[in-house]
Amino acid sequence: MAVVAEGLRKQYGDKMALDGFDLTVAEGTVCGLLGPNGAGKTTAVRILATLLRPDGGRARVAGLDLGTDAAAVRARIGLVGQQTAVDEVLSGWQNLVMFGRLHHLGAARARARAAELLDRFGLAEAGRKPVKQYSGGMRRRLDLAAGMILAPAVLYLDEPTTGLDPRARNEVWSAVRALVAEGTTVLLTTQYLDEADQLAGQISVIDHGRVIAEGTPEQLKSRIGGDQLELVLHEESDLPAAAEVVRRVSGAAVEVDRDGRRVSAPVRDRVAALTDVVRALAERGVPVQDIALRRPTLDEVFLELTGSGVAA
Incomplete structure (x- = not known):
């Protein structure tokens, strides 16, 4: 399994953000994590991305224990947040080279990796243009490319298409499907339920800090009458x-x-x-x-x- 969480707990003052959170995500799949505001989605992703320590429970990501191998886990994951992380003044190629260098790749390897990712995400022709000239869908694909600098085994996507028009959303969906086809596991949080329906083979619904339902989209739909x-x-x-x-x-x-x-x-x-x-x-x-x-x-x-x- 790419992601396994067992009984994760996290408390902020009097509020229990996670209260026995369990999750299992198979390798090479997309899992949609859905829940209302304050349900614990963001806290769960931050813990699984090693950005936050749980108060209890345990988890493994890419076969590594979060408690004892956090540094090794960080080398195996990617995280794409809601806000674009690329520099608008730099070109797409320059952005990816910069991210490669920040990930401690050598100069030659960073340039080669940037070229590979621009081609994979359909941005090769626009690679030398400033990002401020990119459409919303192109910027989001560049964000995904930046998250793939180290070819992560697990990629966390937080609201990847917020604010995009339908065409741009389809571009991002195609890029995500291509990543999964190559073996990357994706944990997706989204406010667009049709997006989860399109991309996720598994959906986990979280409320009050714990998973209250899970299954394929069709299995969940069958619960309310077929x-x-x-x-x-x-x-x-x-x-x-x-x-x-x-x-x-x-x-x-x-x-x-x-x-x-x-x-x-x-x-x-x-x-x-x-x-x-x-x-x-x-x-x-x-x-x-x-x-x-x-x-x-x-x-x-x-x-x-x-x-x-x-x-x-």
Whole structure:
């Protein structure tokens, strides 16, 4: 395992930031760490990055014990924070060379590594331009490149796409996927739950200092009812008949929205349910404006688990 945390505890005065935090992340995967404000995400990442000592518990990162091998752990990890760490006056190449030198690489090796990373992150053509001329997505990719100077086994990403437009976010996502394909393990904290859905094979939800749920995105979504059948009618007067059909087919409680002329209910066999509802409505002469099957979103899962709509 790339990251193993067992019973981590951290207290600030009267506040228990971590209260028995457990986490296991397999090598070469992306783990999304989600939780509301004050849940303990930042504290957990700081401990796992050796920036903070826990009050209790233990952890291993890249096979090394945080308590006894902190210096060795730091040589195996990378950390990309919320704010860009690159110098806007310097070029992308100069920034990476500077980071290489700060990591004690020789001058020749730092220059070679900078060239390798610029090419890997699609920045080779812009490498000699000042960073102030880069787009938001380019700057964030340069940040990721800086975090990869020593080719870390584990990379911590804290809100990597905050403030980026959709195109720039996709650029960063592609860069993260490329890193993972090459064997890097990523621990991701993000306020965008669709980002965790896109990137993470495993998600751990933290609240009040401990993990309250974990699994793949699909496993977490299945916890709140699986697929949802939704249909929109042309006429409000057809709502009772449509609700009866959906209730009979789904065998579940039906939600009726009169203002939106909408009927919805959770279903187990998505294809069979859709087919049966369409056939039954046609037999009863109930016209439908729209019908669809929808999976729960991670936003809904998050709200169900934590009672909060904020994952920042």
